[in-house]
Amino acid sequence: MAKRGKGMFSNIAVGAILLLLVVALAGFGAGGFGGQIRTIGSVGDTEISIDRYSRALQQELRTLEAQTGQRFTFAQMQSFGLDQAVLQQVVATVALENEADRLGLSVGDEAVRREVLRVPAFQGLSGEFDRESYEFALRQNGQTIAEFETTIRAETARTLLQGAVVAGIETPAEFTDTLYAYARESRDFTYVMFGPEDLTTPLPAPDDAALKAFYADNPEMFTLPERRRVTYAWVTPTMMADMVEIDEKALRALYDERIDEFVQPERRLVERLVFGTQEDAEAALARLNDGAVSFDDLVTERGLKPADIDLGDLSRAQLGSAADAVFALDEPGVAGPADTDLGPALFRVNAILAAQEVTYEEARDDLLIEFADGAARREVQAQIDPVDDLLAGGATLEQVAQDTPLELGEVLLSDASEEPIAGYLAFRTAATAAAIGDFPEVTDLDDGGIFALRLDEIVPPTLQPFDEVKVQVIQGWEDAETAKALTAQAEALKTAVEGGEGMFAGTVAPETHTDALRDTFIEDTPEALVTTVFDMEPGEARVIEDETGAVLVRLDAVTAPDIESSEAVTIRAGFATQTAQSYAQDMVDAFTIAIQGQAGIEMNQTAINAVHAQFP
Template sequence: MLTALRRLASTWLAKLLFVLLILSFAIWGIEDIVRNFGRDGAVARVGGEAIELPEAQMAARREMQRIQRQLGGAMEITPQMSGAIARQSVESLVMDRVQRQEAARLRLAAPEAALRDYVFSIPSFQSVDGRFSRPVFDSFLRNNNLTEPAFLQLLRADLERQQMVGAVRAGASGPETLVRPLLAWERERRVANLVRLPLAAAAEPGAPTPEQLARFHENNPDRFSSPEYRRYSVAVLSPEVLAPEIEVSEADLRAAYEQRRSQFETPERRTIEQAVMLSEEAARAVAEQWRGGTDFAAIEAAARAAGGQAVSLGTTDREGMPLPELADAAFSLAAGGVSDPLQTPFGWHVVKVVSVEAGDDRGFEAVKGQVAAAVKQERALDIAYDRANQVEDVLAGGTPLAEAAQRFGLGFATVTTDSGGRTPDRGAAELPLAGGARDIALRAIFEAQPGEMPRLVEAGQTALFAFTIDEVIPPALRPLAEVEDAVRSGWTRDARRRSQEERAAALLAAVKGGQSLADAARQAGLAVQRTAPFGRGPAQGQPQPLPAELLGPVFSTPLNQATMAETAEGFAVAEVAQVLPFDPDQDQLALGQTRGTVEQAMLADLEQQYLSALRARAEVTYNAEMLGQVTAP
């Protein structure tokens, strides 16, 4: 038998089977490589350089954090917004690659010294004394999920970009053929004849008939309809909801108090002055003068004359003192006391206690309730995170929301409200959420479609909520009898508006027919006001002689012609009485400022055109499948 097997193993068929067996095990061991062979795992490629998925996701995450910091975390990020942020982040990475490749092609480089000076010059990384602060810098890196090498690489790329863009922007200047007409246009002033027709001055219309009221009610449903209401159930999981069920022992409270003791203690503070001298003899002389009642200005002069100095340390507690030895000396004296000379590596010190602010130590019993609330909040937060998984599981299994809320002790309410949380009787609904979390929940409820399965959604930083929509009550025209007073008031205001609009239109027609505005107004029994000269924009610190709604139309109207506009008060008609041109040569400073503004706009356009050209020239490809995996959590 063994002989037969040996003979079979030596045949070409057996050898082929062994080769196939070995290949099958090899392919099984590198399954992922074989399966993905020929597939591109990059989100995008710029000139063959890959932008990998982790880098794109990190960029999207940083952009999301930046947006949330700006908005204070009060906005709920929808999937559509997340996708847009992700795409924008990828495009930013693409433009970064495009510029880096162009910098490499031009052989641009940012010296290390320039990079260091650039970092040190960023105001956000400086302490109050204007120096670079390493702790501030490290905090910035942590908050933005950046390593120091990665951040420095970003800055290096920015310096290289500035070199490229600087070359493009250099030499551009604002042409006089544009600067002078623009300044003349901006500084042109006008004088107008003005007739105001406020609604309050309109003749009182007659009482509306029932038919007129009914027609006005029907023709303005948006003004007299109830808003969309929704009847929904909402369950809330938050530390505030769970805190009442948590019991804290006396021992735990005392331990928590000890941990937080510094929060309930106000240390003693003292206002301290000190003199630092070169020798013990000079220090003793200063101490004697101080004890004799010499004021601080004289002590400063005496210390300076002896080669030392006297300074005020301000008001500080023991921890704020620069040296432990000085702290011991200063906090052992009574108010007004002066210490004996004390030697430190910096010289011989004499300190004086100008005043003493007593500290305050609130005992355990005084803050017991505050400590208990803080401990319950912390424990409730831990419980909330653990319980959230259980709630999600039972909701996914089809458990009704009310049953899940009862089982896990969630805040629960079933209400009918509009999108602002007001009930049909216009009162505020009682929801187990408040503030920004309440607004987030209401927005989600009124954007959802009926029939959606409940799931836990974040509302702020610590609260989670789930909801079901039981009924959608669409907007409906309220019965006339219910809103008759509002309809009558609206009809009256509308009648006054029509009356004043007709009078304003008649004035405008008269001016277009050849009359002056003064004559047309006099015939209509209206007053004409001659305005002071005014510009295109409101003058700072001065009353605007013309309604804001008329500024644009008046500067578009020829001399001796009129225009009209509806204003906040009613209507107004203005006739251009004078056009006061501006000579740019009268104000060289304004001419220079306008030239600078034009140049900056031109430079920005040049830069944008240059970057657009680089982008168009670059070979950029996107992987749609991988791009869909870039999300901003």
């Protein structure tokens, strides 16, 4: 974050460019609100102008569109909560400016002049600062020179304050060294797996006394959980499918309605990289043609990711004014610069998709399935009101099933229930929440079906009779006795190893694993194996019990990482930088919250709503 703080000063130029792009906001400001409302609130003695908040909202909209390639309405922005996020950011920024002003932090005219001269939008054809371009750009944005330079001065002072807050922040070397040593420390160990096939002595056949003792000691293994006896009436689109009449004209109309899916013009799989000016776009293309950079390099330079510029496959009509440039390519490559709604852009064509046509006859079978499903869903939905009326009139589910297409059923609901309706989450949720005596209500299923249910009985957990579960008791006894015997074999080998014998003293061949890290996964071993060896001392042996057997493991060596290796230095440096940035951001956030509370925040919701109302 320390680096980030130093970079904030240079980001003023970027902010100015974005500021100048918002020409659509010319109607905002004092004039847009009848000259009566000029601020949306204040932090301490510093007011938050309507123009400032409006520009921040518009910039957020433009950022969304640049990243997604889609138009966003203000309503969509609000649905994501982004208007609140923008407002919070503006308030935080103003709080820092207010604190800088309170402390008397400021910069001279020379610093402001340097920042103004660095803005490309203020430069003429010669590349030098052009006063007329400067004044024109500000007029287009509804700002005066004094207002803009005041903004530059305030942002510079705020940057100085933030830099002072985070100055000197770094991650302690002890912290990075300790974490790196912990994460990269490795273990060498030898282990022996004892499975059912490794029993040295076969298990004896159990008698009834042993089985009944096991049954009595482990009742939870043979107890049925609480179950609910439920009567229900239901119908789904699949159940109504046979009642649907196929209308050939309707199928043809469905095909015509969705003709864009079946008849597609030639398209291009494209990515779009937007630039601030035509000159910037042409300069980027020149660097690309000279081989100085790749298209991916240009994307990275703009601080974007591939997903931010991907437009998918577009037709000539969808590309608008850029269509001629993009479709002029006969093979994948880069086209442009071409004008777009967001500014001049370069387009990378990744593939050329030929025109496609699926005839009605070819699409009919799929359309038939969709049509039948849609019609059946409508038939099901048409039953909701009649069923509601019957239930409201006191009809039972049995009577509903007689008078409507709904089918009657009963289920003893548990995790083991195999009835089709038990597979629906909505049904299980309703049955679990129901109480005896509740009035049945029509509820939707996720496949378009409907149901109503009645809870008839709650069956408490029930221990199944021994004779009914004897087969399961035998299996459970054998599993437990096998695990016990294998654990005993592992313990015997452990005793031998501790007595000086090697891991090869047993009947099962050992396996060795070297350089295991804490997140190492070893297939077909207990999950606790690796975590256990990291809790052991060299030479120590332990037995780990498993559901099907046991494992004897001996820790052979602990290897500390070389924290001075080139890999370690790189990883530690990256972690230290990342952590320092996190510390710095936390400090700035905490500082900002503190000065907001100290200075006091006043907001005018009416003014905020008025700003929102200006957006389409």
